[in-house]
Amino acid sequence: MDHRSPLFTVFIHAAALLVALAVLAPLAWLFVMSVSSNADLSAKPLHWWPETFDLSRYRQLLSVETGAAFLAALRNSIVVAGMATLAALSVGVPAGWIASRKPQLGWTLGAVIATYMLPPVALSVPLYMILARFGLLNNVFGLALVYLSILAPFVTWLLKAGFDPIPRDLESAAAIDGARLDQLLRIVIMPLALPVVATALIFAFLLAWDEFFYALLFTSNQDAKTLSVAIADLAGGRVSDYGLIAAAGVIAALPPVAVGLLMQRALISGLTNGGVKG
Amino acid sequence: MNTTLKAALLTATALTGTAAWAETELNALFMAQAAYSEDDIRAMTASFEEANPDVKVNLEFVPYEGLHDKTVLSMGSGGGYDVVLFDVIWPAEYAQNGVLVDVTGKITDEMKSGILPGAWTTVDYEGASYGMPWILDTKYLFFNKEMLSKAGIDTPPATWADLTAAAQKIKDAGIVEYPIAWSWAQAEAAVCDYTTLLSAFGGEFIKDGAPAFQSGGGLEALDYMAASMEAGLTNPNSKEFLEEDVRAVFQNGDAAFALNWTYMYNLANASDESSVKGKVGVVAAPGVEGVSEHSAVNGSMGLGITATSQHPDEAWNYIVHMTSQPVQNAYARLSLPIWASSYTDPEVTAGQEELIKAAGEGLAVMYPRPMTAKYQEMSMALQQGIQEALLGMATPQEALEAAAENSGL
């Protein structure tokens, strides 16, 4: 394969550089905005690099006195995404496994996955009324429950695709040895399936962390308002401090970006697995 | 002042006699936009909590754009808001849907006589009061004194035609490329600017139950907006500006004129963040020769108790505190008091005489947006019409006729 012309090599490197720039420039700018003074940000011509690094926004957002609302939103996001992820996995693992082993159940799973097509607006009005009836509006449990409607189908789909390549022989061998179903799952299947489950867990967490529409509708104050709504509020209100908005964005982006970078391989193989076998 | 404030608070608490030991939590919804700043509202609330140690108030701030929907949506949850800020245009809808508690019986004679009559229109619907007025606000014409004098303009515009002429002069002199900044984004803000002009041109929104803004003064108002945009006198970015964008442009020295709420005066004229500090002038929005002397939109807002509140009495005490004269006088930099006698109180007027004078003229002619339960729908249609005309997608007449048809009225 080593017969590329030098021109082609140059072209490839130039293209790679261009892609890297296109991906990085907006992110770099987000960071620069978050540490630039207001004067730098409203200067004409624009100052691309701050004269002094201004970390006051981060202090403002993360200190207990001035950032109470932001910290509450951060906490709510973690709690809601965490609960929804665990719940989605606890229904998705058994369902995904059995669907992988019993093809005749495939249609059930198909029906569940098909709900992913539903736009959230199609469920929002009754969900609002149902949550209201049970006193679960503006409540982290209520929001996590609603998130299941998004996470559960997606996670089950990923898990089933991930379970498919795990050989059945192991299971029948263990079954002959007289293992009960739960023992079977715990001892034989789970160790092999762990990477798949980990991938599903990350995807679910990221989906929940990203969610905005339901959070906008179903939360009204610090008790349950999530980070995405808090950032939208910040950007929609007194927006004169662009740096503050940028700093909030950087903080909200850190967890998913860190997870994405660390778990990149697992994420992509999870998606392509699902993709190829889908 | 501190003693008067404390005295007022003590009386307020003594009158209602809520000495319950159990701590009551109130949830209050405010906006993070224009008028009082978040810090002001926190400070006002802190002084209430100090005087009422058994009550704790949780504050929630959303952008103006989210205020209406948040209020309505929270009605479903038992633990929603107790006190909500509402715009002058919502009492009709809120009354019809039972969102707010009728507080007519709680209003004292002292409030009745002391508060400006214009402020009461904010909270009244069909003879009942659904809260207390809190923010008494209208749009003023702000100008950059330095730019005007550079262009040889001695007096601020008295009519909208004068504004056009002055802006042309400033543009021709090369002082600033786009002299006027407005908030014409697809939002309620655009309707507020339009209402100001509509009132100047003697127009009407609704006549005999049918839309009437598509002809007469209403049409002339949009004609004026479109012409000003067309002539390059208005910053073309105005069509995506909200109030805060207008402030940013104006206080950065990139506009000679701006239409905005009270709060901009001290932020642009007295804050270190502003590069036009000390150069800001303000007058009531102009009129139209032979039709009106000044123009103004009623942009006031009130505080009300939600129908779902479990603590209506404590909520009322909180509202009384927030709207009381001592509190309002103490925080009169970003929003002017609702109390008539405050306007002659040196504590309020000191350092902002120009604004007080403009308020005297503007508040007197505040023009209401229509009182209808379908206001949201009408406003949305109007916003679209205004933008279509500004973008040249339709003539002002076509755009307004389509809006009238689409208004749900």
Next chain:
Amino acid sequence: MFTDRLTFRAWLLMLPLVAVMVAVVGWPLVDTLRLSFTDARLVGTGGEGVGLENYARMLGSRNFRSALWATLTFSVWSVGAELVLGVLVGLLLNQRFYGRTLLRALMILPWALPTVVNATLWRLIYNPEYGALNAALTQLGLIDAYQSWLGQPGTAMTALIVADVWKNFPLVALISLAALQAVPRDIQAAAVSDGANAWRRFRHVTLPYLVGPLMVALVLRTIEAFKVFDLIWIMTRGGPANSTRSLSLLVYQEAFAFQRAGSGASLALIITLIITVLAIGYLALMRRAAGQGS
């Protein structure tokens, strides 16, 4: 009754998922259907049956037509651009160059960025007075005067599409890359020695490996694009002159801002129907592609 004991067990394992889905999707969906035939309001009174009136009114309104058009424009352009750009960059990432591992890692960043942060970031970039885009283009001499990117219908839609493509093309690129790595080297080499040119090699050797994963990406992205809400909500709120108001925004407006739960529900179901038709069309395409591929 259960001839096969495992079938009973199987259902038992399926049950939690099914129960959850019935509670948070099935029940609300049926309720949406019921509401769509009534004049129910979100809060307060109402709820009389009105037959098909909601559907007729929604389908006949000019708001629906403009929102459908906006949604279609957004979906077609952003998904199309994401696929083309994604495959091209996927091919690039499969080449050897310095810093390849690093670039592959970087690709995950836009995808991991929360949508709300992405929307806010681009809104700041497009800011007409102090935005980075105007500053950059002016300083490079590409435009004379600052533009109101989000203030004109054409550029506002383009601006939204760019923001969406920037966030989502990397995922398509990474999926393409993973699929490309599955192409056996010897087939590639054989094609080269057969003298096939680059395009023919791509068309007949590489593409068949890409089709499956790409179809999935296509379906997922189309569904997501058709549901778009948060990006538009934050960047333009449907403006200017409602030119970027998507169907989801229209439902929000109808059901929550105007509080007409009934007609909002009917509109939501109309959107669901459109997405379903799209998805079935895609699935049919996928089957055909799969049939050809194997």
